[in-house]
Structure formats: structure tokens, C-alpha cells
Amino acid sequence: MEQQSGPKLHTTLEEGWGFMEKGITKLKRILEGHPEPSFTSEEYMHLYTVIYNMCTQKQPHDYSPQLYEKYREECFRDLVYKVVHEKVRKAIILLINEEREGKQIDRALLKNVLDIFVEMGMDCYEKDFEDKMVKDSGAYYSRKASSWIVEDSCPDYMIKAEECLKKEKERVSHYLDSSTETKLIEKVQQKLLVAHANQLLEKENSGCRVLLRDDKVDDLSRMFRLYSQITKGLDPVSIMFKQHITSEGMALIQQAEDAAASKEASSSSAGGHEQVLMKKIMELHDKYMAYVADCFENHTLFHKALKEAFEVFCNKSVAGCSSAELLATFCDNILKKGGGSEKLSDEAIEETLEKIVKLLAYIDDKDLFAEFYRKKVARRLLFDRSANEEHERSILSKLKQQFGGQFTSKMEGMVTDLTLARENQAGFEQYLREINSVAHLGIDFTVTVLTTGFWPSYKSSDLVLPREMVNCVEAFKVYYGTKTKHRKLTWIYSLGTCHLNARFDQKPIELIVSTYQAALLLLFNGAARLSYSEIIAQLNLTQDDLNRLLHSLSCAKYKILLKDSNTKNISKSDYFDFNSKFTDRMRRIKIPLPPSDERKKVVEDVDKDRKYAIDAALVRIMKSRKVLGHQQLVSECVEMLSRMFKPDIKAIKKRIEDLITRDYLERDSENPNVFKYLA
Template sequence: SRARLLSLVDAAGCPFFFPARAVVPSPGARGSVSCGGVVRAMDEAPPLPPALERQTTEAREQFLIDYSTQRAEERAEISLTEGWEICREYGVDVLTKHLMDGMVDRNPFGNRGYTSLYSISFMMTAQANTPDQSRPIYDNVGNVVETFLKDKVIPQLLDTQLVGTPLIRHFSKSWENHKILTKWMKMLFLHIDVGYVTNNNVATLTSLCLSKFLNVAFGQTCERVRQGVMELINSERAGNQIDREQIKSCIEVFVVMGLTQINQNIRAVSEISKMPPRLEVYETEFETFFLDASHSYYDHISSGWRDELSVADYLERCETVLREEKNRVHGYLHPSTERRLLLRVEEVLLSVPQADLVNRTNGGMYSMLVEERDDDLARMFRLFTREGVKDQEAPMTVLFEKFVHDQGMALLKARQAEVQRLEAEGKKETTADPTMIIAMIALYRKTEQRVQKLFGNHLNFHKAMRNAFQGFVNQTATPKYSNADLLVAYCDALLKGKERSEKLDENSIEERLEGAMHVFYYLNDKDDFAALYRDYLSKRLLGSKFASMEMEKAMITKLKQNQGPPFTAKIEGMVQDHQMIRDVVRGFEEHCEKSAVNLPLPASVQELTVGWWPQQPAIKVNLPKALGDFTQIYEKYFKDRTSGNKRLAWIFALGDAEVVGTFPKGKKYTIAVTTLQAVALDFLGGQNTPISCTQIMESLGTDIETTKRVLHSLSCGKHKVIQKSGPGGKGKINEEDVFTPSSEFQSKLRKFQIPMASLDNIGQIKAKVREDRSFAIDAALVRIMKARKRLGHQELVGEVVAQLTQFKPEVSQVKNRIGSLLEREYLKRVEDSQGDWTREYDYQA
């Protein structure tokens, strides 16, 4: 029987082999093996075949099989020279010829030819009488790879005629060939990797072959290849088609060379992609130059874009470029380049020209906001908030704040124009027109929606929006009424269930109140709003003019959430009082029934707590006998009920009554009026001759201003139940005017109301607010100094302004209150070592 030294190949193409220097005995062999393992005799080697060029694959394969079989059977040793010559000629040269010819077979040697080549190389390192030849074989592998690169690869790559796409194509092909060459070198001499490399701590065959490419081919061609790659990338940027796989192959060389420099244990080419990358070579030899070239490319081309394109089109082009650059990285660059590349491109395309793009007069951000080009605005925000833009969204927020402020100021100017129109027509300005407040609410909602939808709900845009709204909301359109006055009047109308002439259900009221609270949030003088709101609320509650108590409570809840419980304490007290009125009225009725008290007229009393309700002007009036008798009965009842511990004060200005009047034309009307109007009608109804304004004032016992307002409502309004004559013009009351019941009055309505101008003086309400502000500033100063003991002037003023949320005090106000506390010895100035006063204060307990 014959025996062979077999080299089996597993499914992955990796050969199993016998240990180095093993001897495989076989029956019938011509030589015998001694105990030392030395072969006594060997046959002559078979004659070598003709030159490689004249061989066929089958002939080479047959020669290798015959040679390896004979050597195995005869246990004959193979010299290094002979064995390497066979491995080179029938292995390496065959492979390189295939690679140079562009024919890459999966196995260029044939299956049996590869097995025989491996067996021959293995037998050279496993001979009993010959020293281990692994080192020379290892060196020969490196030398033959280096020779191939120098003779076949480098000359073509250095050809000056080879540039651009042909150069990259050739380099890419050379690299792919070298990976194939490296793989087969490792497979043909795998026993070297397992034995010699492992035992002597040298580079694996894969690392050795790759390092040859780095040291021999890459070093000499790197610059030309890099330049060619960048030219192709710029060509792709210009819209031309390129072979991305070739570029990817060239880029891979830079990455693999970095790994080859420091890693000698690469086992296979296929493992490179799975190993942690070392990017030193890639970054220094390619990426740095590539980033600079990209910056220069876009710096040159973007200036033309900005001259030719509108801002919107330019930004759209930039967004496309950034998307393409990202795809470019994913296509053939290393992933680590993505962030650095995008940063450089964002810098030159967006960061440098940002101010010009945002502030451009025609087509810039302001124009986009005016024209409501939401897609362009969203794109601008996305691009300018990218990492590579130095100023980020800051220039946009400045312009956004200006735009919103301008929109708000336009509303104020519209209000001014409307007031001027009214004055030109001889009409007075009132708070009844809610147009400006409604427009402010609409502007808020639109602006808020833009911030959320277009600007990513970014905090800085919210700040810009707040600054803009605070700027115009706290400016008055006209001197007579502030925006707080108009906002309170608008809320009053809503809580009465109407907006202009439209009647509202609870859902509509709730929605509009929510909008009003957005405007309220930006008011500086919230204490003004609270005082005026209480005044309006008192009229709604006492006149039962509110649409829904649930809506009243809902509004109080909104105010409390915005400003805290102390802000709404008095308002809540007013509502509580109103809800107790029914019990008070029922108690009085039960008292009258139980005590058999005969009332001179049907009437009821609403008891109010002084501290909660707005302070009303003290108006004296001479009541008719029936009404006077009623007040005396109620006062006795109240005194008995409270044991004299509470004092009762009548506020006739807030009362209401129904008067039945019969006029000369025979018609009877029921007229809803205030208590003061009822007293005046009762007095005038008993007069047969005209009576002057002054006489009426003396008879009623009121002041002249109150008398004029009462007479004006009865003689100058829609229902003129009193006839006026005298020097007073139309719609005006003069002290010398005379009045008589109107003999010509008639109305289609049998029951109607005669409204009267409020006796409240808004100026007095606001003066009281200013007075209360002084107390609030004093309290804040004492509170802060009690906690800090010593504080500088500027720090103290700053903390006071920060603590007071219901109004924004002027610095001069705070300074005056500090002076007042110094005079009252709550504070004391700090003296320095020389006895001079400093700008610090100490708290005096």
C-alpha cells in the first residue's frame, strides 16, 4: 500500500495539518525510520516540468500531486531551495499572474494542486534530519510580496499619465489584489502562522503582507491617491457619477494601514472589519487634507450660491448638501469622519454667512415671518441650530423678538387711530371695545404655535416671545386707559356671557378667558388688574349680571395658579359673601314673619364684608320715607343679630330698584334703576314745576357730581323719562339746567332698564394701588434685610424687584422707600473705618 501526507481542507478553506517535524511511517517504504527518526535513504526528485508559461492548470496540478506523493512515500526530505522554488513557481507566480491578468479564480491552483502545495511547504518544516526552515520560508514570503509590489504595482501607480479616475481604479484594483494575495499567502503557509509565528512572537503572515503594502506601495503612492480621491469626490459633489466602490476600496487602505502599523496579530483579511480601528494613518494622511479641501470647495462655491439664490433657496441647497455629505460618509468614508466633515461644511455654509442670511432685507427671516413661509422658517431653524453654527439660534431670536414686538405695536397704533376717529366724531373713548385685546390674544396664539411648530419649542424663542409681549403689553395706546383697564373690561364682558354682540356658552367663555390669561401673564401692573377686577366683580355679583358662577370660580382658579393664593384672597371672599346673601335674606324674612314686622316696601339687603369688597365712595342721600323706615328696621335687626359687635354702613350707590312710572300719555312702565336713580325719580315725580340741578342736589342731599350723573342717565340716555332744558348742551348737564318729568315719553317696551355711569373713580382706585405699593416695597425691604442682616444697595434693589411679582417697581421708588426706612430707623447705613458712609445697609432689629 502507498501512504501520503494528507492536507485536508475544511468547509472554511482552512487546512488541517500534521504537527511540524512529524514523520508519517508507511508500510513498504523504501527507507526505514530509526528511533531517532532519521531517514536512511531517499530517491531522486522527479524532473521539473517545462516553463510556467507553457503549462496548463491540469499539468501543474498533476506535477504537484506526483511530486508531493513521491516525497511522502519515500520519506524524502525537501531542500529549502527546491521546495521554495516549487512553491514560488507553482503557487505565488501562478497567483500573481492571475491577479495581473484580472482573472481571480476562487482556487487558482485547483483543489488538489492547493493541497499538494500546502503539503510541500509543510514537509519543508517537518523533516527529521534538517533544521527547521520556518524562518527562511517566512522571510521568503515577505520578500516575494515586496518584489511583486515593487515590480508590478508601484511602477503603474507612479505613472504620471495615470490620473483621476484611472488612477483610483488601478489603485483600488491593486488593493483588492493585494488582499487576495495576502489571503492565499496565509493559506499556503498556514503552518508558519500556527507554529513559527506563535512560538517566536513575530507578525502573522497577514500582518506581514499588509505591512509590505504600507511600507512599499502605500508610502510612495499615498499623496497621488489622496488627491485623486478628493478630485473624484468633488466631481460627485458637482453632480457627476463616480464608482463609489472604488473610492471605498481606496479609503479602506488608509484605515487598514493604521491598524497594520500597530497590530502584528491580524489572523486574516476578513477579520480586519471586525477589529477595533486605528485611525492614525487615516486621520493624518487623508481626513485632515480631505476636510481642508472640503472647506475650500464649499467656501468657493457657496459665495456664488448666495449671490444667485434667495435665502430660502440657499438654505434648501445647504440642507441638500448636508444630506449628501452624510450619505457620502455612509457610502465610502469612515464613520468617524461624519461629525468632523459636517462641522466644517456647516461652518462655511451656515455659520459664516448666518448674520447676512437672517437679516437680509429681501427674503430674510423678517420677510419669511411676514409672508408666513413656515417651511422656510422651520428649515432655517433646523440648519442654524446644527452643531457647526457658532451663534446657533441667537440671531434668529433677536429678529423674532423684533417682529413680534412690531406686530404688537401695530395693534397699539390701530387702537390710537380708532380713538382719534371717535374723538373726531365727538365721541368718548371707552373700555367697551375689545378689538385690541382680542387681537393680542390672537397674536399670542399664533406666535406660540410658531414657536412650538417651527422652532422646536426652543427656550430662547420663548424668551424672545416673552420679551416682545412684555414690551408692548405694558405700553398704553392712549393716556386715559391702560391695557390692564381694557383687559379687565374684556374679562368682565366674557363673564357676563358675551363678546361684543355674540352670546357665549361656557366652553366659549372658558376658551376666551384662557386667552385673556395669556395677556395677563405679561402685565407688569398685576395689582392694578386685581383692583379693577374686584370693582367689576362687585357689580356683576351685586347686580346678578354674571353668566355662570362656575365660570367666575374658574377665572379665580386661573388667577390663583398664575399669581398664588394671596392674589385672589379678597376676590374669593367676595364670592363667598355673595353665596351667603341668600341665607342672610332668608333670615331677615323669617325674622319679619316671626316678629310680625310690617315692611313699608318689599326690599332685601346684601351684606358685604368691608375688607373684601372694593372701597366705595361715601355718598349721602335723603331717602324717601318708605325706604328710610326700611333701613331703620333692618339696622335694629342687624344690631340684635350681631349683639352690636359689627357696624352697618349703607352703600346706596351699589343698590338697585324697580320703579313703576305712569306718564301723561296713559302708559305705565316698570323701570329698573339704581337706588340713587329711584330716589331722584321719586322726588321729581312729585314736582309740578321745573326744578334746577342745584335744587335737586339740595333736596337729595348728594354732591353735585353724583347729582349730575343721576340726572344725565335719566335725561340724556336712550330712555329720556326726565326732560332737560337750560344752558347745558346736548348730552351734558349744567348746574343751571332745569328738569321736569317728560310728558312726551313713550316706549315700545313695558319694562326696561336705565343704566347710569359708574360713580367709581378709576383714578382713585389706581391711587390706592400706588399707595399699597409703597407698603409692599417696605415689607419686601424689611423681609430681605431681616434675613440678610447686611446688604449692598444694588443687591438690595435687585432682590426687591425680583420678589415683587404683582408689579414692577421703579428703581427710584425702591430708593425712596429705603430712605423712608432709614428715617424710621428700620435700616442703618454702614460706615467705613474713616467714618464715611458706604453703600451698604444694616438691619435694625
Template structure:
């Protein structure tokens, strides 16, 4: 409306129509003068005036309808015929161009008809101009042409798969239109493109796989390897070239489709040949060949059974090592059994190293093979040897490393490397609680007998165990080491104390280790009535200790003590390195040349089982410092003992060993007792919180709570502990439902 004149619809639309025709010509490439600001304002003002005239001259609805009609005419008369006349790449290019032009048209027309969007459409609840414009394209162009577009796009993809040079940008633009046309919904992309694309992909790769298998010009094993190589290459190329064209949601579907069409139909045929080839290479240790075949292989459906075979082979080798050692022990002497155990642990380390190299070099550290190796070693390491657990073998192996002399002239680096490998093997043992108790006893013997010449390596072992299994696993071991450090400080203080009191005469050199009971393993210690030469310095130390620590009670443990005596024999004097028990017996012969078994027993008051063992070491073993009457290999209560002045040895200093005491049963008993306490504590914690719980749930919660600890309690043991707690009135069964357990506060 210019001034007060009313614009008739036909006149106004004629002005708008000229602008629309000009825009269409520009999009079609027909020579046309560009739009000017005056052109834009003329059309915009005309539409504005026609929509703001008073009724019956308000033409908003008619203009809204004409907007849709004009776009529809252009699409039906110009765009659709152009597309229908083209095929292949030409169709795709024109489709991309037409879609781009249409977005330009809708954007321009939305500006020209903006008054409708701002006022009329909102009040009437009608679709906005963008929705109308793109809806026209979807109805008049996309729906009739989507089949042809899809086929042309899939054909282009297959040409790309066959190695032909294609327009990658064109392909991506076409696929993007399937996504854009649906707006926020992926329905058009999924239903009109993805479904057919995946179907065609399946047909394409099924045909490819069939041609690979039907190649009869090569041996079966070559066909198998060639098949897998080609399949993996196809998957790789699909990821690198095809996946970037499609939406990310199609990635897993596409790879799964390829997997289903390539591998599944031929899985059994390929697997049979794959496993036979792998086993042959593994048996012959052909690492380079295995690496060549498997290093980059990612076919999970074939790798899983190969990893299973890898696990079985490793488990069989480990089991064979254990069986060979078991068989050899039956023919070995007591002296050589320890050597067999050392060799076994060395072989287990080498076996683990070899299979770790397989995993790293041949399988690129693939998790399937790492898990397979873990499962294999857990299988046979938990089995162990009869009467000797794997944990004991590792403890004895470490003991041999840490004692003076070790296992040979190993460098510090080699010792630390070996320690690290032992800790790796310990991780496979389910019963690590038994290992740590045996290790605690072994460490105690080394520390107290001063056999650990490599303190830094002991500490390195503790740090590795702590890092792998947690601070609680090594807390007592670390406490033992700290105890010895504090004990050395106290020994230095005691030495200064004696130096500052010249009137105090010990009569001998005394070194005392003061230990904290909670850290150290329970050590059997018999009462011993010491000779005066040994008793006097101990009383002096007790007085010193009480002056320093009034709140700690001192108890003497003689079973780990050592003494050095000088024996005056006819030929020469010899330094004798003895246990406290041995030294106490020999000191009795300073006052008598001949003593009976009963005399010694009465004076020392040592338990007979220990007395027999000590007398046997002094009179029946390699070093006969005492003569036994009668001269027999066993010690009896009727025996008489005499000092042997003619004893001699080529050494001027010698250690007289005691017969080995089997403490294995005691360690196991102590571990079992500690585990009962741990299970009891877990059950009480659970019931204190839950108050009432089903019996099976209580067992399950206890098992879960103790998972990941140093041992795995079996269900039978947990049930026995529940019954014991009921007997001791910590828990009770519900009178009406025996399956319910109640906490007794």
C-alpha cells in the first residue's frame, strides 16, 4: 500500500513474481542482472503492504499459499526434470548443486517474506517458511529421486572400494544431504540410505570372500593367510576411506556387516587351518613367522581361539616343568631336592619371559594374549608340587639370592631384575597369604642370623611387593626391617653404656636384637637354664633395657641366637660358630669331661626334643666335637657324652649346623588361624551393619568383601565360620526362618 491506495493481489503478486523469476534465473545460470537493494526493498515492501491492508484486502494467507506454490512450481518444472535426465556421477553432482541452490532460494525467500514469519505464521500456528521450503524439496524432489541417488552413491562407493579414483568430496556431500534432509531426525539417513548401503556392503564383501576362498592355485595354508590378509586390508581401507563418508553411527554397523560376511561363513574352515598353523609355529618357536602373521591381525573371531590355544600351550609347558621336577624329586636325595627347586623356579622365569616376548613382539601386546598368559600361569602355579606350594618355592629361591653367596656372581642389576620377575610370578598365586608368611619366616631367619649381605636388595624386594600388592601386604616385613635398625641403635647404646661403666664386666662380647612381637613370626623358644658364663651378660643387658624402656617386657628367644666359642683341641684351637643351644651344652664340658644325657637335661632343662636334636649335631654329624657312648647314629636317654680333644678340621673357623626343623606345618596352621580371624571379622562387620541377612547373602557378601585380598576364602570355610560364630553367640538363626541370620548385639 503506497499512500492510501490499496494494492490488488494480482498487481502486487506480479511485482513479487518478477523478483522470483529473477532469482530462479540466477540459480539456473541464465544471464540476469544481480539483485540490488532497490529490488529487495521493492519486493519486501510490496509483501508487507499486502499483508497489512485491512480486510478484505489482507492477503497474508494467499501470499503464504503462493510462497509454497512458487517453490513447488520451480522444483517440479526445473529441478526434477533436470535430475531425471541424468545418471551416475552427473546425477550426484546435479543433486548436490540443486540442494545447494534450494538452500539459497529458501534463505532469500525467507528474508523477502519475513513479515509472514514474524506475525502471520506465529498467530496461525502454521509451519514457518523454512519448513515449507524444505518440505517442498523433500516431497517433490527427494522422494521421487532418493532411489536413483542412493544407487548412484553406492555405485560410487563400490568403485572406490575397487581402487578406482573417485570424487570423494562429491560422495560425502551426497551422504550429508541424506542427513540434512531429515533435520534433527536421522530417519531419512537410516531408512533411505544406511539400510541399503549395509545390504550392498554385505553382498559386495560376500562376493569378495567367496573369490578368495575359491582360489585353487595355492595351498590351503596360503589361501588361509591370503584370505585373512585381504580381509584385514579391506577392513583397514573401509575405516580409512569409506567411514569418513558416512555418519559415525554407521561405523560399528558397517564393520560388523563386513565381519559377518567375510569371516562367519568361513570361520570353521579358516579356524581349523589357523590353529594348526599356529600350533606348529609355536612348538617350533618360530617367533619371526608368528610375528609376521599375527602382529597386526585384529580379527577377534580368530584371535580368541588362537589366544585360547596360546593359553593351553603355555599351561601345558608349565605343567610339564612341574611334573618333571616332581618325578626327579622321587629319585633325588634330600641334599639335591633344593637344587631341583631352584632349577624349577629359574625355568618358570624363563618360560614367562619367553611368552611375554611372544605377546610383545608377535601380538603387539594384545589384551587377549596377556589374559591368556595370566590364566595359564594361574592354572599350573596354583597346582604346585606335592607337599610344596609354589609360594614356598619362590620364597626358597629368594632366600638363596639374599643369603651370603647368593645364586652365583650376579650383578646388582641382574638380582633386581630377577626379583622383579619373581614378584610377577607371585601375582599369579591365588594364595599369596601363604607366600607372605613363608617369606616372613625366611626374612626373619636371614635378618637374625645376619645372612643377608645385600640389605639394599631386601629393601628392593619389599618395595616391589608393596607396589604390586599394597602397603598392608608388606607392613609386617617393613616392621621387621625397622626393628633391626632400631635394635642396632640400642646395641650401640649398650656398647657405650658398658664403656662408661668399667666396673661392669660382661665376660664376653654380647649383641642383642630387640624385636617387636607383632611384626615377627611366632618363633618356638624353649626355656633354657643357661650356664653362668652366658647368664651373667644377659642379666646386665636386662638391667640396661629396663632403664631405657620401663613399659616393654623383655622375653628371651634363644632358638635364633648364635654364639662363637673357641674350642681348645689337641692339634689346634678352632672357632666354632654355634647356636645358643649348642654353645650352652659345650660350655658344660668346661667343668666336666664326661656327662650323661640325664646330666645335661637336668642342668639345662631344655625340652628333650630340642636336646636330642642338638646333641645329635655335636656327636653324630659331620663334626664330632663330642664323643657319644655308645657310638650310634641316634641319641638315647642312656647315652653318655665326652669332650673329644682329638677333633680337628682343616678350617680354623667352622659352623656346626643343626638338623633342619620342619616348620611348614606350623606356618600353615598359623595362616589358617589368621584366616579364620579375618573371615570372622568380615562376617561380624557385615552383620553389625545389616542386623538380619539371608544365609546365602551373608556368604556372598563375605566373599565379595574379601575379594582381592591375599587369599580367596572358599564357601565351605565361610559357612563353617558362620556356624562357629553362632556357637559363640555372636550370631543366631531366626527361630521361624532358619535361612535368616541375626546379629546378636
């Protein structure tokens, strides 16, 4: 039979070298005198055959060069490397430390020697050199840090630390293996920066707080660079940043409190301190936002620190005014005629409005701001005090973008109302011309029609108007009836303004007064002297309203009426005369009414709205959950409402009880801390 020969199987390098290593090890043990049995003839021949085959196999399976190299290395490791590597390592570490001290060394020689460690295998490089070198480096920098932390300022210490880290990275690139960099740098950071972090950052005359106080931007940037490379390294820096901003903000609040107290003590007009405070807070925000961007590279930790700091002092009240009211007042001053806007360019106003919206984000009671702001918008619009309608729309757009459409819907409606009101007035004047009634009215008469839901609630009264005004009101009613059949007009005389031509003995003066004041003064066209009781009967006003009117006209700056008693208060027994001898250097004067307690009304309205908002949130949550524990219901309610205000926990509990009595919710019969929704 003919023998079939199959394909010849080749021995791989790994298999062959593994077999050879066993033989070499046995041979070394025999030569070194260890108790080891001699090679049998079969073992020797088998070893010989494997080596022979690996060196005579056809390419690419001829492994003779690789086998020679491995055999040569094995003799080098045992005869040279193992004998000298410890001495070599010590010499290298000594040279590295000399270089750290500024001495010139032969880096090329070091590179060549260290390459031998690498050629012996990475386990040899790491175990026989790297581990010991990194440990020694730690000891070296620990000694350095111990002296520097005592001798140097925080900035000087950081400069040295940064330079050391830079040099260690260079060292790796020139002669150490690249795999060493992470371990070496972490060790140096640990010894220079982590171990002395508290001492360094809190140095009395040069630490982090001092750098913030003295605007040392470069040093703060270096601090960020160094500690951002360390896990949680920035935590203490951000805490100090937050504490520093909080401290500066609280100092501004205290300054405003002191200014308010001194103004009150000196009986001078208050209010300016609020404007100064808001301006300074905005400047503070600009300053530290620049720090966050430039020194701290917009790191989220520092954005969070700044936010939390501003939330502390931006929610403090000053002289009884909440931060929400202060911000609304500041904004009003920017947007009204005669306010800060006339000194600012359009671009500067836009920038300021942007800053107002940013500050509002830190205020808890955004709903309170919205109500105060709505009142002030109403005054600007109704009394033609707004400096620029574009700016009015601009801030509403910014507020809407930041806090949602619900936040601004009423105020946007108010601005739109004024546009429609102008069109309405033009239509009314056209109507009067068509029926030839302009002369019949006898006076210029302007009506502003408002949509009830958009505007703050105003008190309407049954004031008895003078005949001239009655004719105007009736004419407008007829006109408006031709425009719509389904709308009811409610006249708010308290918002009206009148211009009266008053003839005094010396000269005529134009008086700008409210509709109420005008109605009262016009009574004196028919009588030179009137009693308190006669006036109240003819005008049909409440005593409080009449007292305010008479005080403004007889006891305040402009005494258009003379009161028979010399007291500062209005009495039911008083009589009043028209002061024909009154004069003033101006040809037109405005006679203000005493300010009403608008703040109290706003707070009351907001508190009422909050009750409805809490009720709605609780019902919405329970409707979706059906059954919920007390703690979770409260926390979800707080979360839902926190965009507009921070609800009081006691108020939430009270609203839950109210919803139970109104059969929206019920307590679980077995667990009173669990609520069920009643559909």
C-alpha cells in the first residue's frame, strides 16, 4: 500500500520557548548545585529536537533569531540585571533628585539605562524601578512641602507646586516611561496639594479668602488649575467662594439697613438706599460671574456656589421691604419717566433689565415680585409715566422666557390694553365730531378702557361727579354701547387725573389732581365756604377717603383750601374755604394724595392667591397618585410650587385639612398619615 503523508504541523514560538524555559531552568539549578536530577537521554534529545525544528522550519516559521535573542536576554537577566539593578535604581533616583535641585544631568544616559528596565519587561520596570522611584518622589516632595507651607505665601507656594508638576511631566517625556506619568503626578499632587490643602487655602494673610477679597485673579486661576486635577479638590475652594460672596452680600444688606435707619432718624425721604442696594448687588453679581467664567472656567461647582450665596442675601428684607418689592421698585425706577433710564442708553437699559431678571431667579417669592411689579406697571401705563414702551415689552419678554408665559400673561395683557385704549379714544373723538358734541362736552375727556382680568383690583365707589364730568361719562357710555353689547363698564374714578385751571388773586395756576380731588374742588365754584358734613354729603365718599382728600388740599405742601382749625388732622367739625390768595412760582403744580398702604394690600392678595395655588397643586398631585403619604405629598407640593414661591409647610398642612373638610381628600382609616383622593 502507498503511504499518504499529511500536512506537517509547525511548533509555535510560544510553545517552543515555554518548553525551552523549563529546560534552561533545570540546567541553571544543576549548575548552581541545587538537588536536581540530571537530564535523561530522552529529555535531552526531545529538547534538542524542539530547538532544531524551530530553527529549521520554513519561513515564516523559522524562529532562530527570536530564540537567540530570548536566550541572550535570559543570560543577561541572571548574570547582569539581577546583580546590578538595585544599585542602578538608587543611582537613577539620586540623579533625578539632583536634577530636581537644579543640577544638570545626562538625560540621554538615563533614558538608555531605563530602556533596559523596560526591555526586561514592564513588570521589571514597575517592580524594580517605578514603585521605588514614585515612593521616593513622594518623600522628596513631602519634605519640600513641610518647609514651603511655613515659609511661603499661598500664591508663592502654588507657583512652586505648579512648576514642580510641570517639571515632573517634562521628566516623563524625556526619560521615564509614559506609563509612569499618572502615578508620579498623583503622588506629587498628594504631597504638595492634598496633604496641606487646609493650611494652604486658609493661610491668614494670603489664603483663598484673601485672594478673593483682593481680586487676585491670576492666583485664583492657578488655584483652580491645580485643584481641578484632584478628585474633590475643588470642594473646599467652592465652599470658600460661596462664604465670601455671602459675606459681601450680607455687608451690602447691612449698609442698606443702616442707610434706611439714618434717613428715618433724620426724617428725610427714604427710598434711595433701595436703589443703591440693588445696583450694588448687580455689580457684585457681575464681578463674581466673571470670576466663575475666567478663574473657574465655568465649572458647575462654582455656578452652584454663586447661586446658593445669592439666594441667601437676595431674600433678606431691608427696612421692612421684601427683596421682591425692592427689585420691583428698582425696575420701576429704570422704566419710568424721570427715573434712571433717562441717563442710560438703550443698550445700557437692556443690560440692566437682563440683570434684573437674573437676580429675580435667586428670589424665593417670585409671585410677590410679579404682583408688586404689576402694580407699578399699571401706574406707569395709566398715568403715562412709562419712558419707553419697547423697554416695557422687552423685560416682559425676558421674564416670560425665564419663568414661563403664566408669569407675564396679565402684564402683557395690560400693555396690549393700552394700545387698544388709544384706538378706542381715537374712535370716541371721531364719534363726537360726527355728532357735533365736542363743544357740548365742554372739556377734554379721555377714557382708558381696561380688561378686568389683567389689571390689579381697584376700588370703585359711587362718587357723585360734577355735572361737567357726568355729561362726559354719559357720552362715552353711548359711544361704547355702539361698539359692544356684552361688556359692562365699571368706572374707577380713583385712577382718574384732572387738570383744573384755578384762578387765584395773583395769577392763574394749572392744578394736576385726581378725579376725587377735582370733584371736591369744583364744589367751591358754587360756595366759598363748606363744612366737612356738607362736603361728604355732596360727594358721597367714605370718611377715610374724604379725610385723605381734605388733608392733601389743606394740610400738605399746597394749601388750596384753608381749614379753620390749625391742627394737622381733619375733623368732622372743620370748615373749609377756597384759598384765593394761594400762589406758587410754578404755573403748573401737581397735588399728590397721601400714599396708601399698597404694600399691605399686595401681600394680602398674594397670600390669597397662594392658598389657591397650594390647593390646586395638592389636588393635581392626589388626582394622579390617588393614594399618597403625608411627607411625600408635602415634598411634591413644595417641588411643584417652588418655581414661583417657597410654600410654608404649615400653610400646606392647613390647606390639606381644608381639602379634607371639603371632601377632596380623606385620611386612610388605618394610617392617618396616608391620604386618599376622592373623585
